[in-house]
Amino acid sequence: MKVSIKFDNDIGFISDDGKDDVKIKNSIVGKDIYHSPTELLLMAMGACTSDDVLVILNKMKMDIKSYRCEIEGEKRDEHPRFLKYAKIHYIFEGDVDPESAAKAIKLSMTKYCSVSLTVKNAGINVSYYFTINGKDYEVN
Amino acid sequence: MKVSIKFDNDIGFISDDGKDDVKIKNSIVGKDIYHSPTELLLMAMGACTSDDVLVILNKMKMDIKSYRCEIEGEKRDEHPRFLKYAKIHYIFEGDVDPESAAKAIKLSMTKYCSVSLTVKNAGINVSYYFTINGKDYEVN
The missing domain is CATH 3.30.300.20 (K homology (KH) domain)
Structure with a gap:
């Protein structure tokens, strides 16, 4: 199995492997609405x-x-x-x-x-x- | 920190802790669009x-x-x-x-x-x- 994420200026990280979007907090963008x-x-x-x-x-x-x-x-x-x-x-x-x-x-x-x-x-x-x-x- | 998920008949599992939705595959619903x-x-x-x-x-x-x-x-x-x-x-x-x-x-x-x-x-x-x-x- 293989998954992938990309850096996104508004979100932090977002999955880009073709499955449903998973949005993840990162400390650069710092949005607490997303899970760490x-x-x-x-x-x-x-x-x-x-x-x-x-x-x-x-x-x-x-x-x-x-x-x-x-x-x-x-x-x-x-x-x-x-x-x-x-x-x-x-x-x-x-x-x-x-x-x-x-x-x-x-x-x-x-x-x-x-x-x-x-x-x-x-x-x-x-x-x-x-x-x-x-x-x-x-x-x- | 605390997170939570609930069983959902259409999705499998979906987070319900107030942060952005994370949808997760489970084997009962079995939808491959969601990450396992x-x-x-x-x-x-x-x-x-x-x-x-x-x-x-x-x-x-x-x-x-x-x-x-x-x-x-x-x-x-x-x-x-x-x-x-x-x-x-x-x-x-x-x-x-x-x-x-x-x-x-x-x-x-x-x-x-x-x-x-x-x-x-x-x-x-x-x-x-x-x-x-x-x-x-x-x-x-």
């Missing part, structure tokens, strides 16, 4: 594991009404400004069994989600929890 | 190092007419489907001194670019080269 590279990394982690989890729960015939995922992180102060941690929060509405959700998340975060496991393999702490219809659960 | 999570990771690497390199070259008063960056990778077949490698190609047009470009790239890829160095620290080979006005250069 590290924010994109967090989003890639969230999308990667969410894909696994939704596919697994669909196979289990769970009736998911809506799904969101929040991914939080913080960069250390010294260079290179690695993430100190990443925290993934899976948020379901619908008829979802908590044990099945925990199983799906654990499977993704230990066996399938290559992006999150890459970050974890780099020594960064990646934690996760989930919420179903407003109730929070830990994954053990 | 791993493609987003490659893009994050490219944007991260490109930011460093352009800032450094701007400080050196290089007259860059245009700038693009291509980032290539390939996933292994077995799970987790980690990148086998990532290759970053910096493409400049303008009055850019090759030695300065090499120096900027090396500085980014050894000291500053947290996203690429995270991938490298996970044991993935990250290589890079650059082109100025159509001529290719290695970074040694």
